[in-house]
Amino acid sequence: MKKNKRILIGKIGLDGHDNGIRIVSKWLADAGFEVIYLGLYNTPEGMVKAVLQENADLIGCSFLGGEHLFYCRKLLRLLRQNSLEDKKLIVGGVVPPDDVKALKDMGVSAIFTPGTMRDTIIRKVNELIAA
Amino acid sequence: MKISDKVQYDRYLKGEKLPHFRTLSGIEMKEFYQRDDKQNDEPPPGVHPFTRGIYKDMYRGRLWTRRQQSGFGSPLESNRLIHFLLNKGMTGLNIDFDIPTKLGLDPDHPLAEGDVGLVGTSVATLEDMETLFHGIPLDKVSTTLIVNPPYSAIIMAMYLLVAKKQGVDASGLIGTIMNCAITQLVGPTYQSGTHFFPLDPAIKIACDVMEYCINHSPKWNIININPRNIRESGVNAIQEIAYAFCLASEYIRRLLARGMEIDRFAPRMAFFASVHIDFLEEIAKLRAMRRIWARLMKDTFGAKDPRSCMCRIAVQTSSLPMTAQQPLNNIVRAAIQTLAAILGGSQSVHTTSYDEGYALPTEEAQVLAIRTQQVIAYEAGVCRTADPFGGSYVIEKLTDEIEECVLNLMEVIEKKGGFLECFKSQWIENQINEARYEYAHQLETGEQIQVGVNMEREEDEEVKINIFRQASDMQEKRIHYIREYKESRNKGQAKQTLENLYHQVKHHPNSNFFQAILEAVGQQATLGEISDTLREAYDFKVHYI
Numbered sequence: 212m213k214k215n216k217r218i219l220i221g222k223i224g225l226d227g228h229d230n231g232i233r234i235v236s237k238w239l240a241d242a243g244f245e246v247i248y249l250g251l252y253n254t255p256e257g258m259v260k261a262v263l264q265e266n267a268d269l270i271g272c273s274f275l276g277g278e279h280l281f282y283c284r285k286l287l288r289l290l291r292q293n294s295l296e297d298k299k300l301i302v303g304g305v306v307p308p309d310d311v312k313a314l315k316d317m318g319v320s321a322i323f324t325p326g327t328m329r330d331t332i333i334r335k336v337n338e339l340i341a342a
Numbered sequence: 343m344k345i346s347d348k349v350q351y352d353r354y355l356k357g358e359k360l361p362h363f364r365t366l367s368g369i370e371m372k373e374f375y376q377r378d379d380k381q382n383d384e385p386p387p388g389v390h391p392f393t394r395g396i397y398k399d400m401y402r403g404r405l406w407t408r409r410q411q412s413g414f415g416s417p418l419e420s421n422r423l424i425h426f427l428l429n430k431g432m433t434g435l436n437i438d439f440d441i442p443t444k445l446g447l448d449p450d451h452p453l454a455e456g457d458v459g460l461v462g463t464s465v466a467t468l469e470d471m472e473t474l475f476h477g478i479p480l481d482k483v484s485t486t487l488i489v490n491p492p493y494s495a496i497i498m499a500m501y502l503l504v505a506k507k508q509g510v511d512a513s514g515l516i517g518t519i520m521n522c523a524i525t526q527l528v529g530p531t532y533q534s535g536t537h538f539f540p541l542d543p544a545i546k547i548a549c550d551v552m553e554y555c556i557n558h559s560p561k562w563n564i565i566n567i568n569p570r571n572i573r574e575s576g577v578n579a580i581q582e583i584a585y586a587f588c589l590a591s592e593y594i595r596r597l598l599a600r601g602m603e604i605d606r607f608a609p610r611m612a613f614f615a616s617v618h619i620d621f622l623e624e625i626a627k628l629r630a631m632r633r634i635w636a637r638l639m640k641d642t643f644g645a646k647d648p649r650s651c652m653c654r655i656a657v658q659t660s661s662l663p664m665t666a667q668q669p670l671n672n673i674v675r676a677a678i679q680t681l682a683a684i685l686g687g688s689q690s691v692h693t694t695s696y697d698e699g700y701a702l703p704t705e706e707a708q709v710l711a712i713r714t715q716q717v718i719a720y721e722a723g724v725c726r727t728a729d730p731f732g733g734s735y736v737i738e739k740l741t742d743e744i745e746e747c748v749l750n751l752m753e754v755i756e757k758k759g760g761f762l763e764c765f766k767s768q769w770i771e772n773q774i775n776e777a778r779y780e781y782a783h784q785l786e787t788g789e790q791i792q793v794g795v796n797m798e799r800e801e802d803e804e805v806k807i808n809i810f811r812q813a814s815d816m817q818e819k820r821i822h823y824i825r826e827y828k829e830s831r832n833k834g835q836a837k838q839t840l841e842n843l844y845h846q847v848k849h850h851p852n853s854n855f856f857q858a859i860l861e862a863v864g865q866q867a868t869l870g871e872i873s874d875t876l877r878e879a880y881d882f883k884v885h886y887i
Binding site for chain 2: 224225226227228229230233234237238250251252253254256257260275276277278281282285305306307308309324325326328329
C-alpha cells in the first residue's frame with residue numbers, strides 16, 4: 212500500500228487566527244494527505260524539530276498579522292542549516308501582493324491568499340510533492 | 343473559470359435565481375410575511391425588554407459613537423494616528439494592543455520579536471501608556487481598551503495612573519475595558535485561551551478588575567463580552583449570541599458570589615457584536631439580543647434596575663465577507679453591514695476597512711470607513727426615528743425565530759454545565775470547527791455566493807490597492823526601548839512591588855490583586871514582569887521550543 216504523503220502544518224509566532232489553517236488542514240486531510248496539525252504558537256525552531264521527527268514531505272504555515280516575512284525568512288534559514296532545503300514550504304493567509312513576490316524570492320514554494328479555492332490548493336500541493 | 347456562452351445565454355432566458363432562501367444561520371425564509379407572523383406588539387423603544395432599542399429616542403437623542411479600532415507600532419505612532427482620526431470625525435477611541443501585549447510578553451521576550459507592534463500598538467510600560475494618550479482628555483473622550491485578563495489588570499492600572507497624572511479622577515473615566523478571558527484574543531478557541539496563562543486565574547483576575555472598577559470608576563464599563571470574535575471564528579448568528587450570553591452568565595455568577603448586587607455591576611457590562619452581510623438576519627439578531635438579555639437579567643438574575651436590562655451593543659462589521667479579490671467591492675459590503683448595525687440599534691460602530699484582506703488599514707481606508715458612517719447618519723435618513731424596521735413582518739418574525747434558536751442553544755449549553763465547562767471540554771472548539779468547515783463548504787459549492795470569489799471571479803486579477811506599511815525599524819526600536827527602560831528605572835522599588843504581588847497571589851489567592859498590580863505599575867514594573875510574576879505564583883510556565 213502506498214504511504215500517504217505527510218504535511219506538517221502549524222501557525223508560527225503569536226497570532227492565533229486559525230480559521231483558514233484549520234479549513235485548509237481539513238481539505239488536505241480529506242484529499243488523502245496525512246496532515247500533522249501542530250496548532251498555534253510554534254517557533255521556527257519547533258517547526259524544524261517537528262519536520263525532522265515526523266519526516267514530513269511538505270510544510271505549511273499561515274499568517275494574518277504581517278509577521279510572514281520575519282518568520283518565513285527564519286524558518287527557511289533554519290531548514291537550510293539543518294540540510295532540509297528539500298522540504299518545501301507553503302504559506303497561506305493575509306499577504307500583500309508585494310510580499311507574495313518577496314516570499315517567493317525567499318524560497319517559499321506557494322502562497323495562498325484569502326479566497327483561494329480548495330482545488331487550486333490541492334492541485335498545487337500535489338504538484339509540489341510530485342516534483 | 344470562464345462561464346461558457348451557452349450557460350450565459352441560458353441564464354438570460356431563465357432569469358437569475360438565488361441558490362436558496364436560507365439565512366446565514368440556516369433559517370428558511372418564507373415567500374412573504376404578513377400580519378399573523380407576529381403574535382404580539384412590541385413595547386416601544388426604551389421600554390423593557392428593549393427589543394426596539396435601549397433608548398426611547400435612539401439616534402435622535404445622540405448618534406452612535408464612531409469608534410474605529412486603531413493602534414500599530416510604537417505608542418507614539420499610535421498617538422499620532424488617534425489624533426488624526428479624531429480630527430477626521432472619529433468620536434471615540436478603540437485602542438488595540440499588539441499580540442505580545444495581549445499575551446503579557448515584553449517586546450524583548452524571545453517569542454515576541456516577530457510580532458511586536460504588528461496588529462496593534464506595543465505597550466509594556468507606564469511611560470508607553472502616557473505616550474499613547476498624550477493630549478487626549480480621558481474624562482471627555484471615551485476609550486475602549488482591547489485587552490484580555492490577566493493583562494487587562496495591568497493595562498487598566500496604567501490607564502488609571504495616566505488619568506491621575508492628567509488630573510482626572512478615577513470616578514470621571516468613561517470607556518470600556520474588554521477584559522474577557524475567553525473571547526478577546528481570537529474568539530473562544532481553546533489553545534488561544536490557555537497557552538499563555540491558566541484559564542481560571544485569568545477569569546478570577548478579570549473579576550478583580552471588574553470589582554475594582556465598580557468601586558472606583560462608576561462610569562467605566564467593566565467587561566465587554568466579545569460575540570464579534572466568537573462569530574469571526576466561523577460560527578453563525580445564533581451561536582454567536584448564545585455563546586456570548588452563556589459566557590456573560592459565568593462572569594455574573596462569579597461577581598454575585600463575591601457578594602455584589604446584580605444592579606451594581608450589570609449596567610456596566612456590554613457587548614461587542616459582529617454584523618455579517620446577511621442584512622435582515624443581522625438587524626433581527628441585534629433586536630433579539632436586547633430582548634434575550636433583558637429577560638435574562640430580570641427573570642434569571644433578578645435585576646430591578648432597568649439599566650441592568652439594557653443590552654448595550656458595540657459593533658464591528660464582520661471581516662468574513664471581506665474579500666481579497668476585487669477589494670473595492672468591500673466598500674459596498676461594509677456600507678450594507680454598517681447600515682444593518684444602525685437599523686439594529688447599536689451604540690457604537692467600527693466599519694471594517696476595504697483593505698482588510700491585505701493588511702492593517704491605510705489612513706485613507708480608515709477615513710473612508712468614518713465617512714461611510716457619516717453618510718448613513720446624515721444623508722440616508724435612517725436616524726430620524728427609532729427602530730425604523732419595527733413592525734416589519736419579516737423583521738419581527740426573524741427576531742422571534744432567532745430568539746427561540748438562541749434560547750434553545752443556551753439551554754443546551756447550561757445543561758452541559760455552562761459555557762466554561764463546554765469550553766474546557768472543547769465542545770465549543772468542536773462546534774466552531776464544524777461551523778468553519780460548513781461555511782467553507784458552502785463557499786466551495788456556491789451555496790453561499792461571494793462576488794469576486796465564487797462568482798464573477800477574475801483569474802489573474804491584478805489588484806491595485808494601497809497597502810499599509812510599518813516602519814522597517816519599528817520592532818528593533820521597541821526591543822531597544824524596553825531594554826533601556828529596564829536598566830534606567832529604580833529597580834529596587836519595582837522588584838519589591840513584584841515580590842509583594844507574588845506573595846499575595848501565593849498566600850491570599852482569593853483576595854483582590856488589583857491594588858498590588860496598580861502599585862507594581864506605579865513603580866515602573868513592566869507588563870511582562872508583572873505577567874511573569876503572576877505566572878510564577880500560579881506555577882505556570884509558557885511552553886515553547
